[in-house]
Amino acid sequence: MSILRELLELEAAGHDDRKLRRAAAALLDRQFLHAADRGAAQHYHLLVDDRYWRYFEGLFDAIGRRLVRNEGEQWVGLLPDMGLYPDLAGALPRMRQAETLLLLVAALVYQEKINVGEVEQGAVVRTDTGELFDRYATLLGRERMKDSEFRELLGEVRRRGIVAVGEADEESLDFEVFIRPMIKLVVSADVREALRQFAGEEERMLDKMASDAPPEAAPGAATDPEAP
Structure with a gap:
């Protein structure tokens, strides 16, 4: 319910939830977004914005991911919540x-x-x-x-x-x-x-x-x- 409440409050304040969801989808697809990457800057700035941080934190926490950021190095990313997985292999994206x-x-x-x-x-x-x-x-x-x-x-x-x-x-x-x-x-x-x-x-x-x-x-x- 806290995620929904955050979203409703953002919508009531006039924020476009479609941009927020696109930013979340881009990060989920890639794992890390760097402000210097082509097409990533707009998503990066939304994801690290303090106005939306609690919303994104709650959203990714619900799917077992921890949201991390470093604005000095200009990146934001997702790490697995290791408390939910018996081993690292089950938590990370599949790679050959x-x-x-x-x-x-x-x-x-x-x-x-x-x-x-x-x-x-x-x-x-x-x-x-x-x-x-x-x-x-x-x-x-x-x-x-x-x-x-x-x-x-x-x-x-x-x-x-x-x-x-x-x-x-x-x-x-x-x-x-x-x-x-x-x-x-x-x-x-x-x-x-x-x-x-x-x-x-x-x-x-x-x-x-x-x-x-x-x-x-x-x-x-x-x-x-x-x-x-």
């Missing part, structure tokens, strides 16, 4: 495994650059698809995929407002990627550490496999089991 791994790698790159002071206005970190691509392949022990496939993976993280993609370099053709600070809310420090451990374990496993493998036959050596 490869997209989830890319999100983890982006969080790791973000924290590493923050640690050395490579941060821009709004706590944004600048990298590019080439660096992310290399870290993804190296950390996870995966073969390099096509650039088009990698950019497709990046698309879901971009759609959720966690990164923005800029211009392409004329020589390398790598695109600028701006990793935003809300990634710290989506990927916690313990998850980033787990990724580091995973990468280390996989590297040790590959080294062990290489050391345990039988020596290759010398060039020109006989391969017939009955040969002397």
Whole structure:
């Protein structure tokens, strides 16, 4: 009833509830909205407006989401109410495994650059698809995929407002990627550490496999089991 009461009061004060509902729908679809994104500014300003904050808080609380904002960094977002879910997987938007791994790698790159002071206005970190691509392949022990496939993976993280993609370099053709600070809310420090451990374990496993493998036959050596 409190949501309805808030809405009725807003309508009585002459506010357009259709704009409020469109803003709520845009945020629910994307998870995070940044004021700099195309078409997002009007929704962002409504969502962070103190006149409407209680209404939006109640609306999203009713569906198990916690509304968060940072006006200094100019973003607003939704996080799961973890008290309602037995595990994190049930609370977060569905993503393919490869997209989830890319999100983890982006969080790791973000924290590493923050640690050395490579941060821009709004706590944004600048990298590019080439660096992310290399870290993804190296950390996870995966073969390099096509650039088009990698950019497709990046698309879901971009759609959720966690990164923005800029211009392409004329020589390398790598695109600028701006990793935003809300990634710290989506990927916690313990998850980033787990990724580091995973990468280390996989590297040790590959080294062990290489050391345990039988020596290759010398060039020109006989391969017939009955040969002397």
